[in-house]
Amino acid sequence: MSETKVHASAVTGFLDGKHYDAFRPSYVDEATSGLLTGLNIAGQKNAKILEIAAGTGKFTECLAHRPERYEVVAVEPVTGMREQLEIKNLQGVQVKGGLANSVPVEDGWADAVIAAQVCSTSYRIYKRENTDSYKAFHWFAKKDALTEFARVLKPNGYLGVIWNVEECKSLFSFTPPLPPPSILTHATDNKPAEWPASTPWEEALNKLVFELPDDGQARFRQLEWRTGFTSAEENAGADGKPLFTSPAKEAISAVWETRLTPEQLLARMSTLSQVVSLKGVQREEWVAKFWKIMEMAEKDGEGKVGVHGKTLYAWAQKL
Template sequence: MPPIHKSASTGYQKSADKYQSGRPGYASASLDWVRDKLAIGKQSMVLDLGAGTGKFTERICAICDHVIAVEPVTAMRHTLQQTLPQVEALDGDATHIPLPDESVDAVICAQAFHWFASDEAVNEMARVLRPGGKLGLIWNVRDERTDWVAAITRLITPYEGDAPRYYKGDWKKPFPSPHFTPLELQRFDQTHDGLADDVIINRFMSASFIAAQSEAVQADIERQLRELVASHKALKGKEHISFPYVTEAYSATRL
């Protein structure tokens, strides 16, 4: 099994609890996307690849009784198992999926594909998919049309280092693929509503490249985030905050 990027292996191992509480769920429209674009129903066999703590796995379970989660980071996989004991959670990664050939009807990567985007991973996903099976790639993306969201991006970007990021677009390099139809994109607006400690502080302190920093650097980042919350006119004094996101969902069919 190839090594996991340090930001993911270290950061997510340390921040699984904050990830679970701080990361947004997915727009209700994503359920329609799962049903309509990925053709998933009760009897489908679905693989959630890079499942993390099960944020999207839970969505899949709402409409499907046969879900397998593959996650290489132990702490995140354990959190998923505690939250969703009905799901078979396996240790593995995108280039070594522990499933037989043509064994699933759909492969979904939620907030994950940018970590392992490669021809090798796409070939492996095609291997486990049945002909006509569906590939789904979905991300929650911060809506930076809101000024304080853009301010958070400016604050955290210097700490990214070489960590793969969705917005950079490098994840698209394996496409078009000879195994799949062209990717189709759908977008949904949503908000993550809750306390500032969850939707801002835990959300960004759980980012892999931040959680992998030294304790001193993490403390400084948290201080800056709290200063923004306390001083920005749209945030200060607010008990609950609505953090705007755009969900971007890509689908393709196994040829």
């Protein structure tokens, strides 16, 4: 296996795991239960789960608190994140370092492999011999990662993915007080353009983000993770046969809501890498457009607006 490492931007961008853990949302029960049902482990006592890119353990907590008392190995490459996860001392959870294509688990151990909220550059991996870079939310959609997941899965085991996706801005849902922008410049994912927003102002704000120059980063809204299952080249073992069922089955939760002041929302929007790159007049013009859109938004007695989102989850079975 080629030598791999975590991209430097991940190490510098997420050194402060405390901030990351404090400002990232959890997952609605509907989506968590739906994914576990799809993976055929809902209600299965002591099922073994490998969680990839576990971060500080937002989804790991959901697994640890389930009545099934799962046995979980949570793999996380970034030291700062892993330390925060270890501090939680979650029941039934072992925390280990590792990468998508080099997992410290024996062959055929897992009933399911799960990747939750993987996005942006936070766990970007590259192969030194050809600098084949790919972002975290679809690194599992690459041949070497899928091959590794198939290795650790039991026969007929499942691979699952889950994302919280806000309708108007960053994929992550941070609650003020905000961490420094340097920590958040990787939070850059939005809903796909074809997903209708719950309100006209959120749709307008979503379009405002889409109009920004492309910075070359892969994002959830591009839905590139699907290609790992539909590509005959990526989803193939050494014998040329498919590793997982294709296409992956998908489901989306009901709409959920979080409430923010326009100032808080602007602060969060300002963490998008494409917005961070705006300077001078360009920045002023973008902010002016933001405030114009905010005039459309209905506000409650505290001056807050409702920011909506959905949770997408998908699963595929090992062949």
